[in-house]
Amino acid sequence: MxxxxxxxxxxxxxxxxxxxxxxxxxxxxxxxxxxxxxxALALTTAAVDGFQEAMMASAPRPDPEVPF
Structure with missing residues (x-):
C-alpha cells in the first residue's frame, strides 16, 4: 500500500x-x-482480518433516501 x-x-x-x-x-x-x-499464520490472519474489518466498518454507507 x-x-x-x-x-x-x-x-x-x-x-x-x-x-x-x-x-x-x-x-x-x-x-x-x-x-x-x-x-505466523495466526499473526497474518489477525492483521488481514483487523484491516478488513476496520475498512468495512468505516465504509461509506449509501443514503437510504436516495434511489438507485
Missing amino acids: IDPDEREQAALRAALKNMAELMAEIGWTTRFADLAEAQ
Missing part, C-alpha cells in the same frame, strides 16, 4: 491491535523467525 489515506491508516492501527493481542499470548521476545508456522 503506497501512501495510505486516513481511513487506511486507521485500519492499519486496528490490524496492529489485533496482532499485539496475539503477540501478548505468543510472547513479545519471540523472534518472527522462531514462530511456529501456525503462529
Whole structure:
C-alpha cells in the first residue's frame, strides 16, 4: 500500500491491535523467525482480518433516501 489515506491508516492501527493481542499470548521476545508456522499464520490472519474489518466498518454507507 503506497501512501495510505486516513481511513487506511486507521485500519492499519486496528490490524496492529489485533496482532499485539496475539503477540501478548505468543510472547513479545519471540523472534518472527522462531514462530511456529501456525503462529505466523495466526499473526497474518489477525492483521488481514483487523484491516478488513476496520475498512468495512468505516465504509461509506449509501443514503437510504436516495434511489438507485
